[in-house]
Amino acid sequence: MSEEGSSDPATDAFVAYRSLLFTVAYEMLGSAADAEDVLQETWLRWADVDLDTVRDQRAYLVKIATRQALTRLRTLGRRKESYVGPWLPEPLLTAPDVAEDVELAESVSMAMLLVLETLTPAERAVFVLREVFDLGYDEIAEAVGKSASAVRQIAHRARAHVAARRPRGVVSSAETRGALEAFQRAVETGDLQSLLEILAPDVVLLSDGGGVKQAVPRPIVGAGKVGRLWAVGLGRVGAAMSLELVQVNGGPALLVRLNGEIDGVLAVRVEDGLVTGLYYVRNPEKLSRVEREIAVSR
Structure with a gap:
C-alpha cells in the first residue's frame, strides 16, 4: 500500500x-x-x-x-x-457510537453472529x-x-x-446495560438469588477456551446451573477477579480480569429484561482486539 x-x-x-x-x-x-x-x-x-x-x-x-x-x-x-x-466469534472493542446505529450494532452482536x-x-x-x-x-x-x-x-x-432465530424485538443498549449491570452486581457479591432474578429460566451459557484455557465443553442450560457457576464457581477466585463494563460488538459486555490480566470477555443476549444468552470468550487468540477500539461501519 x-x-x-x-x-x-x-x-x-x-x-x-x-x-x-x-x-x-x-x-x-x-x-x-x-x-x-x-x-x-x-x-x-x-x-x-x-x-x-x-x-x-x-x-x-x-x-x-x-x-x-x-x-x-x-x-x-x-x-x-x-x-x-x-x-464463539472473536470479540471486538467498538466505539460507543456504534450502538446508535441499531441495525449495525445488532448485525455485529455476538447473538447475531451466532445466528449467521x-x-x-x-x-x-x-x-x-x-x-x-x-x-x-x-x-x-x-x-x-x-x-x-x-x-x-x-x-x-x-x-x-x-x-426464526434472532432475538424477538429490538433491545436497546440501555436495557442490555441495565441487565448486565444487575448481573455484574450479583456476581461481584456472590448473590445467587439476584442472579436467578436476572437470568431467564432457559438461559444458555457458551464458553470458548479454544482448547487453550479451561471452558465448559458444552452449553450449560438453565438459570440454576448458570447462576451457581457464576455465583459459586467463579466466586471462589474472590478479589482476584474484576469485571469491567465495556462496549463490545456494538453493545455492553464485561471484560473479565484475573489478577489484573485479561481472562475473557462476556457478552450477553437480553430479551424482555432478562439475560437469555451468555457468551464467554476465553481463548487468548481471540482477545487481542479488546484493548483498542476497532472501527466498524456500513
Whole structure:
C-alpha cells in the first residue's frame, strides 16, 4: 500500500472504505484476524484494477472482499470441525457510537453472529450484503457469482432462517446495560438469588477456551446451573477477579480480569429484561482486539 499522504486514487478509495470492508468480512467470518487477512487480499487485487473501468468503487471493493471472504469461510468451516469445545466469534472493542446505529450494532452482536453461523456460506454473504449493507440484488449477484434471481431466492430463505432465530424485538443498549449491570452486581457479591432474578429460566451459557484455557465443553442450560457457576464457581477466585463494563460488538459486555490480566470477555443476549444468552470468550487468540477500539461501519 502507498505511504500515508499519497494521493494515489486506488489507495485513497481503499482507505475510504476500509472499515466498511472490514465489517463485511467480519460479519461473514466472525473472526477479526481472518477479516484482516481478507482486507490484505482485497488490497492486492484492488491495486491491479484499472480504475477507469470501475463505475462504483464501493460496490467493486465489496465484491472483491466478499469473494475473498467466501473462500476463507469455507476454510474456516473445516477448522471449526476440529475446534475444541464451543466456537464463539472473536470479540471486538467498538466505539460507543456504534450502538446508535441499531441495525449495525445488532448485525455485529455476538447473538447475531451466532445466528449467521447457522447459514450456508452463500446465504450468509447474501444476507449480510442485502440486509446490513443494502446492496442491490444485481450487485450481490456479481459479488457471489450467482444470478440475480438466485440471489433473491437465497435472500428470502436466509431472511426467514434468521427471523426464526434472532432475538424477538429490538433491545436497546440501555436495557442490555441495565441487565448486565444487575448481573455484574450479583456476581461481584456472590448473590445467587439476584442472579436467578436476572437470568431467564432457559438461559444458555457458551464458553470458548479454544482448547487453550479451561471452558465448559458444552452449553450449560438453565438459570440454576448458570447462576451457581457464576455465583459459586467463579466466586471462589474472590478479589482476584474484576469485571469491567465495556462496549463490545456494538453493545455492553464485561471484560473479565484475573489478577489484573485479561481472562475473557462476556457478552450477553437480553430479551424482555432478562439475560437469555451468555457468551464467554476465553481463548487468548481471540482477545487481542479488546484493548483498542476497532472501527466498524456500513
